[in-house]
Amino acid sequence: MAVEVKVPTILRTYTSGDKAVPGSGGTLGEVFDDLDxxxxxxxxxxxxxxxxxxxxxVYVNDEDxxxxxxxxxxxxxxxxxVILPAVxxx
Amino acid sequence: MRFDSLLDSVGQTPLVGLxxxxxxxxxxxWAKLEDRNPTGSVKDRAALAMIAQAEKDGLLRPGCTILExxxxxxxxxxxxxxxxxxxxxxxxxPENTSEERRQLLRMWGAEIVSSPAAGxxxxxxxxxxxxxxEHADWVMLYQYGNPANADAHYTGTGPEILADLPEVTHxxxxxxxxxxxxxxxRFFRETLPAVRIVAAEPRYGExxxxxxxxxxxxxxxxxxxxxIDSRFSVxxxxxxxxxxxxxxxxxxxxxxSTGAILHAALGQAAKAVKANQRADICFVVCDGGWKYLSxxxxxxxVDDAEERLEGQVWx
Numbered sequence: 001m002a003v004e005v006k007v008p009t010i011l012r013t014y015t016s017g018d019k020a021v022p023g024s025g026g027t028l029g030e031v032f033d034d035l036d037x038x039x040x041x042x043x044x045x046x047x048x049x050x051x052x053x054x055x056x057x058v059y060v061n062d063e064d065x066x067x068x069x070x071x072x073x074x075x076x077x078x079x080x081x082v083i084l085p086a087v088x089x090x
Numbered sequence: 091m092r093f094d095s096l097l098d099s100v101g102q103t104p105l106v107g108l109x110x111x112x113x114x115x116x117x118x119x120w121a122k123l124e125d126r127n128p129t130g131s132v133k134d135r136a137a138l139a140m141i142a143q144a145e146k147d148g149l150l151r152p153g154c155t156i157l158e159x160x161x162x163x164x165x166x167x168x169x170x171x172x173x174x175x176x177x178x179x180x181x182x183x184p185e186n187t188s189e190e191r192r193q194l195l196r197m198w199g200a201e202i203v204s205s206p207a208a209g210x211x212x213x214x215x216x217x218x219x220x221x222x223x224e225h226a227d228w229v230m231l232y233q234y235g236n237p238a239n240a241d242a243h244y245t246g247t248g249p250e251i252l253a254d255l256p257e258v259t260h261x262x263x264x265x266x267x268x269x270x271x272x273x274x275x276r277f278f279r280e281t282l283p284a285v286r287i288v289a290a291e292p293r294y295g296e297x298x299x300x301x302x303x304x305x306x307x308x309x310x311x312x313x314x315x316x317x318i319d320s321r322f323s324v325x326x327x328x329x330x331x332x333x334x335x336x337x338x339x340x341x342x343x344x345x346x347s348t349g350a351i352l353h354a355a356l357g358q359a360a361k362a363v364k365a366n367q368r369a370d371i372c373f374v375v376c377d378g379g380w381k382y383l384s385x386x387x388x389x390x391x392v393d394d395a396e397e398r399l400e401g402q403v404w405x
Contacts, residue, residue: 008299008304009299010304045304046304053304053305054307054309055305055308056304057323059322062323063320063321064289064320064321064322064323066315066321067315067319067320067321068320084323085299085306086307086308086309087209087210087298087299087307088159088212088266088267088308089161089211089264089265089267089292
């Protein structure tokens with residue numbers, strides 16, 4: 001599956017400054033492996049062990065993946081993956 | 091309805107149907123009008139509950155100084171209550187929040203400390219925590235970790251929704267401090283667990299996420315993901331589009347974050363229609379649009395509005 005991954009400012013050191021990069025994989029976890037093969041180090045900033053890092057949120061088509069299976073969330077062609085640091089509101 | 095004072099009039103807000111936005115007689119949307127609270131936002135519930143609890147615990151006495159990191163509404167609620175109860179209030183506000191919010195805070199006598207725009211409310215929290223250490227006698231109510239915030243919705247908002255809409259299938263609210271969803275979520279998990287609890291969080295421009303390190307993100311201490319069923323990130327474009335739809339079709343004038351919440355609610359409605367299921371979807375109107383007029387979200391094209399909101403903490 002070919003997806004678009006939107007990268008937050010603080011992780012663009014791994015993508016030569018690119019705001020969005022292409023990724024591929026049937027699940028979110030596979031997409032992060034794929035990304036890491038071309039942008040070494042990026043996966044470790046987002047994933048810790050088998051889980052997302054505590055202060056990182058990842059959305060597929062705007063839905064938080066922690067409620068859709070986490071790294072096992074399955075992806076379809078054309079999906080948009082957004083990585084963001086967790087922020088406060090209120 | 092008669093109350094002894096303004097403070098006593100918090101809550102018991104109207105629930106109104108949205109016949110023109112609802113997709114069908116079987117899939118209906120309902121708006122819980124929290125803008126009808128004393129200072130015009132849902133935050134009156136949390137702010138007054140936190141003050142009442144702190145008084146009960148003996149932490150707050152007249153003359154005390156309250157300190158709070160806030161993007162606006164909680165501060166405004168606290169400022170009104172502080173004025174009536176003789177407390178001094180110091181609010182830490184990100185500098186990229188709307189001018190109306192600052193004017194309202196000053197009007198009720200609050201002192202404002204600005205935190206840097208980059209990092210949004212995360213920075214306000216950090217600055218306030220630092221100030222709390224320097225001023226040990228000040229009372230930080232700390233809406234992000236104060237159980238009284240969620241309790242106000244557990245005992246108020248949740249039961250009110252159920253009383254007015256016993257057939258409710260979904261509740262959709264904004265995720266900021268997480269207080270509304272944690273309280274309402276806990277109430278429905280215990281009372282009517284089939285109700286789906288859906289969170290909508292604002293997705294800001296890049297400046298707001300401009301943290302030095304991804305490990306410096308912030309998750310409110312109140313947050314318990316087991317109390318919600320799904321969570322959506324909504325950008326300014328969709329939020330503005332929905333704010334305008336609500337105005338055009340139902341006559342409701344709401345703040346920008348409510349547009350984001352409506353967007354998530356309509357997503358649930360579309361799912362129900364597709365699955366041929368009945369749904370009564372209640373969403374929380376956090377506040378009216380008054381405080382956001384200067385952001386430019388209500389004039390011109392959606393493209394213009396989206397551009398103007400870039401870099402602002404609009405929820």
